[in-house]
Amino acid sequence: AQKVTQAQTEISVVEKEDVTLDCVYETRDTTYYLFWYKQPPSGELVFLIRRNSFDEQNEISGRYSWNFQKSTSSFNFTITASQVVDSAVYFCALSTQETSGSRLTFGEGTQLTVNP
Amino acid sequence: NAGVMQNPRHLVRRRGQEARLRCSPMKGHSHVYWYRQLPEEGLKFMVYLQKENIIDESGMPKERFSAEFPKEGPSILRIQQVVRGDSAAYFCASSPEGVSTDTQYFGPGTRLTVL
Numbered sequence: 157a158q159k160v161t162q163a164q165t166e167i168s169v170v171e172k173e174d175v176t177l178d179c180v181y182e183t184r185d186t187t188y189y190l191f192w193y194k195q196p197p198s199g200e201l202v203f204l205i206r207r208n209s210f211d212e213q214n215e216i217s218g219r220y221s222w223n224f225q226k227s228t229s230s231f232n233f234t235i236t237a238s239q240v241v242d243s244a245v246y247f248c249a250l251s252t253q254e255t256s257g258s259r260l261t262f263g264e265g266t267q268l269t270v271n272p
Numbered sequence: 273n274a275g276v277m278q279n280p281r282h283l284v285r286r287r288g289q290e291a292r293l294r295c296s297p298m299k300g301h302s303h304v305y306w307y308r309q310l311p312e313e314g315l316k317f318m319v320y321l322q323k324e325n326i327i328d329e330s331g332m333p334k335e336r337f338s339a340e341f342p343k344e345g346p347s348i349l350r351i352q353q354v355v356r357g358d359s360a361a362y363f364c365a366s367s368p369e370g371v372s373t374d375t376q377y378f379g380p381g382t383r384l385t386v387l
Contacts, residue, residue, distance in 0.1 A: 189373065201363060201378035247314060256328035257303055257320050258367050258374035264314040
């Protein structure tokens with residue numbers, strides 16, 4: 157079975173602070189894929205990144221960076237110099253070869269509020 | 273290149289009525305997934321379909337819920353005799369090949385309110 161845990165339910169920061177959103181996953185499969193999605197107040201789900209289990213290189217995209225560590229089964233997401241527009245719910249998700257198609261298992265999400 | 277389309281965006285039904293939610297996948301995608309997001313919760317998988325086939329419906333409630341993806345036209349999620357507990361956001365996602373390497377792209381969701 158697969159499981160994704162986002163222990164931080166809510167985080168509140170002041171603009172320009174750095175913030176890290178934690179994600180811990182469980183799977184018995186050796187081949188799997190990890191995702192982050194953003195859900196802004198408007199409600200849609202926006203794809204941010206996909207990472208496969210064989211690639212532990214960290215990734216940076218502008219103010220966003222992701223730290224994948226297989227040893228701790230974590231895939232954490234850091235926003236540098238946060239902005240008010242970063243306020244959203246962020247979901248970490250997992251798909252594996254055990255499940256059908258690319259079916260996703262989501263964490264419960266972290267509500268990030270960036271205050272001016 | 274249009275993304276995943278869902279309609280209606282908002283749907284209000286009274287208890288006992290039927291709700292029909294529609295999803296058109298991205299161009300070139302033939303795999304559709306439905307997820308439900310209850311208030312203050314994460315997304316839960318419901319069903320995975322390819323054209324004319326239900327591949328995995330392990331997340332669907334056993335009663336009142338059904339899904340289809342016909343050869344022509346959008347995928348439909350149908351909820352019969354809705355109850356208040358069905359109030360949620362229903363998201364559709366599509367992917368090109370239905371393999372674990374795919375990335376799923378989501379539609380804007382349908383917010384169902386049952387009065």
